[in-house]
Amino acid sequence: MRSPFRPALLALLLLQGACQSPENAPTIAIAPLPPDRVGGALSSDAPANQLSPALSPRERLEHSLGASFFNKPWVSAPSNTHDRDGLGPLFNAHSCSACHPRAGRGMPFENSSTESSGLLFRLSEPDPVFGAQLQTRALPGFRAEGQVSLQYSEQTVSLNDGDIIRLRRPHYQARQGLSPRLAPRLVGMGLIDAIPQSAIAAGADPDDRDGDGISGRVAGRFGWKAEQESLKDQVAKAFVEDLGISTSLFPHSPGCEQNPLRCAAVSGGTPELSDSGLQAVVDYLSHLSVPRARQSKTHSEGWRLFQRAGCTACHQAQWQTGKHSSPLLAEQTIYPFSDFLLHDLGPALADPSGSLAKEWRTSPLWALGDGPYLHDGRARTLLEAIFWHGGEASHSVSRVQQFSGSERAALLEFLRAL
Numbered sequence: 001m002r003s004p005f006r007p008a009l010l011a012l013l014l015l016q017g018a019c020q021s022p023e024n025a026p027t028i029a030i031a032p033l034p035p036d037r038v039g040g041a042l043s044s045d046a047p048a049n050q051l052s053p054a055l056s057p058r059e060r061l062e063h064s065l066g067a068s069f070f071n072k073p074w075v076s077a078p079s080n081t082h083d084r085d086g087l088g089p090l091f092n093a094h095s096c097s098a099c100h101p102r103a104g105r106g107m108p109f110e111n112s113s114t115e116s117s118g119l120l121f122r123l124s125e126p127d128p129v130f131g132a133q134l135q136t137r138a139l140p141g142f143r144a145e146g147q148v149s150l151q152y153s154e155q156t157v158s159l160n161d162g163d164i165i166r167l168r169r170p171h172y173q174a175r176q177g178l179s180p181r182l183a184p185r186l187v188g189m190g191l192i193d194a195i196p197q198s199a200i201a202a203g204a205d206p207d208d209r210d211g212d213g214i215s216g217r218v219a220g221r222f223g224w225k226a227e228q229e230s231l232k233d234q235v236a237k238a239f240v241e242d243l244g245i246s247t248s249l250f251p252h253s254p255g256c257e258q259n260p261l262r263c264a265a266v267s268g269g270t271p272e273l274s275d276s277g278l279q280a281v282v283d284y285l286s287h288l289s290v291p292r293a294r295q296s297k298t299h300s301e302g303w304r305l306f307q308r309a310g311c312t313a314c315h316q317a318q319w320q321t322g323k324h325s326s327p328l329l330a331e332q333t334i335y336p337f338s339d340f341l342l343h344d345l346g347p348a349l350a351d352p353s354g355s356l357a358k359e360w361r362t363s364p365l366w367a368l369g370d371g372p373y374l375h376d377g378r379a380r381t382l383l384e385a386i387f388w389h390g391g392e393a394s395h396s397v398s399r400v401q402q403f404s405g406s407e408r409a410a411l412l413e414f415l416r417a418l
């Protein structure tokens with residue numbers, strides 16, 4: 001019996017926990033290159049952390065309040081800075097931008113360190129004491145919930161043409177049941193928010209009825225596991241879990257059930273951030289520019305290879321936003337390259353435990369930037385990010401594994417230009 005696997009590929013497939021032959025992979029129809037206006041009316045040549053040039057000077061001024069709530073550090077109450085106090089008692093950082101610098105990605109910590117800007121730990125199952133997330137910092141008189149340290153071990157993958165990719169696998173020293181999450185870059189948040197939920201749900205195929213080996217499951221759309229459906233919920237959740245700032249949506253700061261009296265002494269109001277303040281941050285993030293894709297000959301070759309590798313089965317290129325009060329967000333054709341569904345990418349990426357352990361939302365690929373990539377920042381390069389894919393994406397990985405060096409380069413150039 002002839003084995004369809006060469007040894008290197010076999011090693012790769014074992015690594016990814018896959019068992020399907022690439023020869024059974026579905027054939028893929030190649031669509032024309034999407035236009036360069038990746039973010040509809042919000043797209044521009046401005047960097048992703050700046051308000052879109054399509055806004056009027058007055059609108060930009062209106063967003064400065066949201067920008068300051070996002071960028072400036074919050075302080076503990078009582079304080080003279082009434083509109084920015086209420087931090088904690090338990091928290092992970094003083095500001096949103098501490099983890100999302102310039103609205104971008106965080107960095108995981110390096111070997112044996114516990115200091116990170118942007119890596120946080122959610123609990124695989126909500127815990128009666130620790131809640132849904134490990135808060136690693138606390139105001140004086142309160143106790144932080146713990147620290148986590150990290151070591152990487154190295155493993156290699158050999159490609160068809162002899163090239164070798166080194167992957168680093170993270171190992172956390174902590175109590176069991178943590179789900180590490182790196183702060184993602186915040187690109188096109190308002191546009192993603194404006195996609196009708198019914199359109200996302202229409203793409204779901206939880207039982208893989210079409211038999212393509214890919215079974216997307218619908219949940220919300222924000223976060224690495226798509227746990228939040230709306231941007232407002234996601235932002236309010238970030239305020240309460242990451243900074244300990246309550247809003248009308250989440251009125252209880254973590255750590256307050258155990259110490260209600262001591263908590264009241266450091267409360268910055270009820271709620272600590274008003275509804276209009278919350279909306280200001282949502283509006284600010286919603287109107288950041290979405291960088292335009294750079295088009296070139298290699299770009300179109302890369303798009304063809306992206307489809308040939310079956311990446312579009314999950315990284316769906318195009319969406320149409322629905323109705324919205326902001327004309328820059330309403331009825332726009334956008335190219336976020338995600339189906340916003342949950343997929344099983346195999347054991348190598350899965351959390352150690354929890355009902356959502358294996359599930360990850362397809363990451364949008366517009367304005368990918370410099371990395372690090374994937375939910376815990378383990379991938380230092382785009383190629384590493386691709387080779388950590390397994391499970392439902394195993395066919396795609398084997399196809400990239402068989403690409404020539406110049407084909408791989410064209411695929412990566414395409415991704416970098418999105």
Ligand code: HEC
Binds near residue numbers: 235238239
């Ligand atoms: C301690 C680090 C940290 C801080 C501080 C932080 N974030 Fe985040 N942010 C994250 C992580 C990690 C995720 C992914 C969460 C998940 O998977 O559940 C995230 C996700 C998000 C998302 C969803 C992105 C997407 O692609 O779905 C938004 C929006 C967001 N944060 C906004 C904020 C705002 C606003 C603040 C300040 C109130 C904030 N964040 C503070 C780490 C942080």
Ligand code: HEC
Binds near residue numbers: 312361373
């Ligand atoms: C079965 C669905 C699926 C397929 C097929 C798939 N991906 Fe992904 N992709 C995902 C999911 C889910 C994630 C998030 C995984 C994580 O962070 O752990 C992801 C993450 C990524 C990332 C990292 C993005 C970031 O911001 O960290 C890149 C790059 C990427 N995919 C590229 C590709 C390419 C290129 C292909 C085709 C060769 C491909 N993917 C095929 C589902 C898929």
